Amino acid sequence: MKRLYFYTFFTIFLNFYANGQALPITEVFNYVIGTNLGGQGGWVNQNTGDEVLVQTGNLSYSGLLLSTGNSVSFAGGGIDPQLPFNAQSGNTVYASFIFRVTDLSTLTDPNGGYFAGFGQTATVFGGTVWLRTAGTQFNIGINKATSLTENTWLPTNFDTGTDIFVVIAYDLAIGEARIWINPAPGDLEAVSPPTPDGTANLNTTRSSLNRFFLRQDSATETPSIVFDELRIGTDWATVTPKDPTFSLEDKFKDRFVVFPNPATNGFVNITSGSQAPKDIHVYDVLGKLLIKQTISGSRLNIQNLKAGVYILKVAQDGRSETKKLVIR
Structure with a gap:
């Protein structure tokens, strides 16, 4: 009888670590403050060195379901916790999280480094965030795997101390990684995802995914990061739950309004519900950057742009949105 009990327990143990948790997963890091993340809630440590530690406090994103529990922090090189889940193949796997860079001084490698993503095994990764x-x-990049030369870097730059909401997806059917940065509150919990801010199609396709990981790359590749509110699932709505108390009026306040559009008189107004400065990037349809400017008001001078169609990227308070700008 004892052998039977032992065999049953051992089988359950092996199945858990072979197959991981069932999706969807919501991880709010509700563990003892100051403890190592590895070994808690299904997290398994890889490598050695500095630990990823549980800390008090939460990060937040306007419109997203209110944060609970705690958060974790890490920097430099060290232990890489991994959270196994049931192996997925032939579908799309999503993950979302909020992170904040608190210190950039150690991020000196010009190529940067990746700090989170999906894994096919403990050492084979996909959908990595750089x-x-x-x-x-x-700035932030997405990679289908881990090759330095195959990152898709997004155009928006961010300041330290900014809470950033990230959604990543890996489409196992076509072999494509996607990323969304600070999606509009109106897109949260939608049936279909909005257009991604970036995609990555190069490199070897992963045939399956069975874990999410945090990575302390090295002393020169990983800045000081606070990480919170991890969700993993197989659809957009599951990983972007909206705050039921967030009003429709608030949603419109958070969206940028561009007018006149089409523009005809050499300027365009960009307004939102915030009075903070706006970082503006204007690109042509081939992706060439034509204007990079921070404005404290609402008016953007576009007198030097010819008639045509352009891509306007606006970032404010850690939130960004891309719009089509037409000049006649």
């Missing part, structure tokens, strides 16, 4: 410095700021 960071690199951009002057005193940083």
Whole structure:
């Protein structure tokens, strides 16, 4: 009888670590403050060195379901916790999280490094999220795997201390990684996802995914990061639950309004519900950056642009949105 009990327990143990948790998963890091993340809630440590630690406090994103529990922090090189889940193949796997870079001083490698993503095994990754410095700021990239030369870097730069809501997806049917940065509150919990901010199609396709990981790459590739509110699932709505108390009026306040559009007199107004400065990027249809400017008001001078169609990217308070701008 004892052998039977032992065999049953051992089988359950092996199945858990072979197959992981069933999706969807919501991880709010509700563990003892100051403890190592590895070994808690299904997390398994890889490598050695500095630990990823549970800390008090939460990160937040307007319109997203209110944060609960705690958060975790890490920096530099060290242990890489991984959260196994039931193996997925032939479908699309989504994950969302909020993160904040608190110190960029250690991120000195010009290629940057990746700090989170999906895994096919403990060492084979896909849908990796990258960071690199951009002057005193940083920007974000998505990679189908881990090759330095195959990142898709997004144009918006962010300041340290900014809470950033990220959604990533890996489409196992076609082999494509996608990323959304600060999706509009009106797109949260939608049946279909909005257009991604970036996609990555290069490199070897992963045939399946069975884990999410956090990575402390090295002393020069991983800045100081606070990480919170991890969700993993197989559809957009599951990983972007909206706050039921967030009003429709608030949603419209958070969206950028561009007018006149089409523009005909050499300027365009960009308004929102916030009075904070706006970081503006204007690209032509081939992706060439034509205007990079921070405005404190609402008016953007476009006198030097010829008639045509352009891509306007606006970022404010850690939130960004892309719009089509027509000039006649």
